Amino acid sequence: xxxxxxxxxxxxxxxxxxxxxxxxxxxxxxxxxxxxxxxxxxxxxxxxxxxxxxxxxxxxxxxxxxxxxxxxxxxxxxxxxxxxxxxxxxxxxxxxxxxxxxxxxxxxxxxxxxxxxxxxxxxxxxxxxxxxxxxxxxxxxxxxxxxxxxxxxxxxxxxxxxxxxxxxxxxxxxxxxxxxxxxxxxxxxxxxxxxxxxxxxxxxxxxxxxxxxxxxxxxxxxxxxxxxxxxxxxxxxxxxxxxxxxxxxxxxxxxxxxxxxxxxxxxxxxxxxxxxxxxxxxxxxxxxxxxxxxxxxxxxxxxxxxxxxxxxxxxxxxxxxxxxxxxxxxx
Ligand SMILES: Cc1ncc(COP(=O)(O)O)c(C=O)c1O
Numbered sequence: 001x002x003x004x005x006x007x008x009x010x011x012x013x014x015x016x017x018x019x020x021x022x023x024x025x026x027x028x029x030x031x032x033x034x035x036x037x038x039x040x041x042x043x044x045x046x047x048x049x050x051x052x053x054x055x056x057x058x059x060x061x062x063x064x065x066x067x068x069x070x071x072x073x074x075x076x077x078x079x080x081x082x083x084x085x086x087x088x089x090x091x092x093x094x095x096x097x098x099x100x101x102x103x104x105x106x107x108x109x110x111x112x113x114x115x116x117x118x119x120x121x122x123x124x125x126x127x128x129x130x131x132x133x134x135x136x137x138x139x140x141x142x143x144x145x146x147x148x149x150x151x152x153x154x155x156x157x158x159x160x161x162x163x164x165x166x167x168x169x170x171x172x173x174x175x176x177x178x179x180x181x182x183x184x185x186x187x188x189x190x191x192x193x194x195x196x197x198x199x200x201x202x203x204x205x206x207x208x209x210x211x212x213x214x215x216x217x218x219x220x221x222x223x224x225x226x227x228x229x230x231x232x233x234x235x236x237x238x239x240x241x242x243x244x245x246x247x248x249x250x251x252x253x254x255x256x257x258x259x260x261x262x263x264x265x266x267x268x269x270x271x272x273x274x275x276x277x278x279x280x281x282x283x284x285x286x287x288x289x290x291x292x293x294x295x296x297x298x299x300x301x302x303x304x305x306x307x308x309x310x311x312x313x314x315x316x317x318x319x320x321x322x323x324x325x326x327x328x329x330x331x
Pocket of ligand 1: 046076187188193281285
């Protein structure tokens with residue numbers, strides 16, 4: 001595969017490991033985890049894979065500043081802030097929410113990495129792209145050139161991150177002599193799901209790509225992925241039939257809302273930590289993993305009926321555990 005400009009920022013390849021001790025009650029399904037929470041320490045998770053392409057593009061365009069946006073505990077914003085510090089780029093984040101008195105989790109790391117932050121109250125969030133454009137103009141006036149990265153770096157450039165990850169998965173499957181029935185992940189801005197869907201076609205991966213949405217709904221992700229893939233085809237002159245994409249988003253596991261989880265999700269996080277030493281987060285991976293386990297437990301009536309091997313893509317998010325620590329129950 002001929003990739004566009006790319007920086008080497010992530011620790012790759014990440015391992016694909018079998019869960020030996022965590023078993024889904026009443027099922028023989030073998031679970032595997034693609035350990036993308038190990039792409040780095042501070043910059044762990046899925047975003048760094050996309051940002052390898054996004055930041056390379058920004059540098060090719062002569063930019064010295066990155067502007068991006070997300071929730072107050074955005075993993076993507078934290079990854080951008082830290083990579084900016086590492087590469088000597090200025091980073092300006094637009095975060096949804098009020099400025100907290102005591103920053104914690106990802107926000108604490110954004111500040112430690114020296115990012116400038118504009119807080120936008122949720123009611124004004126619809127204007128965040130306008131604000132980004134205003135900031136770009138202000139930076140230009142002061143002699144800087146800023147690239148605006150959309151939420152989650154999910155666009156036709158960031159899509160390459162999980163296309164490249166699909167090539168890595170192909171190598172993992174060959175090395176381990178395994179053929180999963182499903183490849184499962186959390187979806188929030190659609191770029192990981194979209195990249196894996198395209199990559200699974202390009203690299204002829206075994207296993208259906210299935211996502212659990214943590215916000216919005218299945219229709220939103222279908223539209224978003226088609227849009228990103230259409231722009232990707234145009235920008236990179238790729239031959240690809242987006243009609244071939246079997247976009248499957250399982251609804252029903254958002255819980256009370258984005259960033260708010262039911263007690264069962266916290267219990268699943270604790271169970272996996274205790275049985276495997278593997279840490280999920282309550283915003284993304286915990287909800288998706290919990291959804292996957294619940295669907296497996298439904299047996300023939302569930303979404304994974306007949307499956308023997310399932311790969312869960314661990315997309316990171318560890319720092320999102322700490323701001324929600326009061327939700328864990330011990331003894
Ligand atoms: C930890 C984690 N997992 C999964 C996702 C979802 O990935 P995407 O935004 O590519 O849909 C995100 C970001 O939104 C994330 O931070």
